[in-house]
Amino acid sequence: MRKYSFFGLGAAVALSTISLTGCNKDQDNANQPAQLEQAQDAKAEEAYPGQSGAAKAGEWGGQPISYQEINGEKVYEGDILLTQEQVEASQGQDAGRPGSAGRTTGRWPSGVVYYTIDTALPNQARVTDAIAHWQANSPVRFVRRTTQTSYVTFRVGSGCSSNIGMIGSRQYINLASGCSTGNTIHEIGHALGLFHEQTRNDRDTYVNILTQNIQAGYEGNFTKYSGLGYGGTDYGVLDFGSIMMYGSFSFSSNGQPTITRKDGSTFNIQRTGLSAGDKSGIDAMY
Incomplete structure (x- = not known):
């Protein structure tokens, strides 16, 4: 805020109080659109926005996990859909899960993802643009499905959601009308095997999770994967600019941050494209 000189102490106190109050209000108002945008970007990335389900317990990689069952789907971290086989798996195959919020199993052989786009899905450019972005910035290739049994179908959904990794049969990336190209890039990340960046095992080195500000029922979106039974080593440092990372105000119950840097400062959500860390x-x- 610019500093001004005033003619008298009384005037200075009064005017500076008014100025500071006005400045603070202006700053709060200026922050509100950014905070709202962050909240909306993350809120879109839910399988069933506004809905909650029964808390369920299962196993994944031989370790206990919890998820919500909504409309017959096993919903994990808000927008990840687990299969019955994934929930029941107990062979410990995920123990070597690498960092950068990725996993070792469920990878697409040779990095080739076969896909279809449901004809009923509107604004299909968000899908083709997201695919083009992934192909321009990664070794992953996307090929229109012919007779392959393992493939992704992009279709209309209640929100934005995806299965995690290749599940070995037809799987879905669900896109509601509010799911942007950036949200689609994010959901493709899940289909490739990426989890949310804030669930990294080492995240407490970089961020504070303010559980008192998280909406009821969404606490699981902020659980470290080590707390869900995963081992492995994180790749690099936590990436605040990752397209898989929540913003400071994601899933806030009261307009206050749910995640901050260790120094208490906030950061924006990023849903433009893959970061260098991604x-x-x-x-x-x-």
Whole structure:
């Protein structure tokens, strides 16, 4: 805020109080659109926005996990859809899950993803643009499905959601009308095997999770994967600019931050494209 000189102490106190109050209000108002945008970007990335389900317990990689069952789907971290086989898996195959929020199993062989786009899906350019972005910035290739049994179908959904990794049969990336190209890039990341960046095992080195500000029912979106039974080593440092990272105000119940840097400062959500860290992480996986 610019500093001004005033003619008298009384005037200075009164005017500076007014000025500071006005400045603070202006700053709050200026921050509100950014905070709202962050909240909306993350809020879109839910399988069933505004809905909650029964908390369920299962196993994944031989370790206990919790998820919500909504409309018959097993919803994990808000926008990840688990299969019955993934929930029941107990062979410990995920124990070597690498960092950059990726996993070792469920990779697409040779980095080739076969896909279809449901004809009923509106604004299909967000899908083709997201695919083009992934192909321009990673070794992953996308090929229109012919007779392959493992493939992704982009279709209309209640929100934005995806299965995690290749599940071995037809799987879906669900896109509501509010899911942008950036949200689609994010959901493709899940289909390739990426989890949310804030669930990294080492995240407490970089961020504070303010649980008192998280909306009820969404606490699981902020659980470290080590708390869900995963081992492995994180790749690089936590990437605040990752397309898989929440913003400071994602899933806030009261307009206050749910995630801050260690120094208490906030940061924006990023849903434009893959960051340098995203590219390094996917390169390590594929």
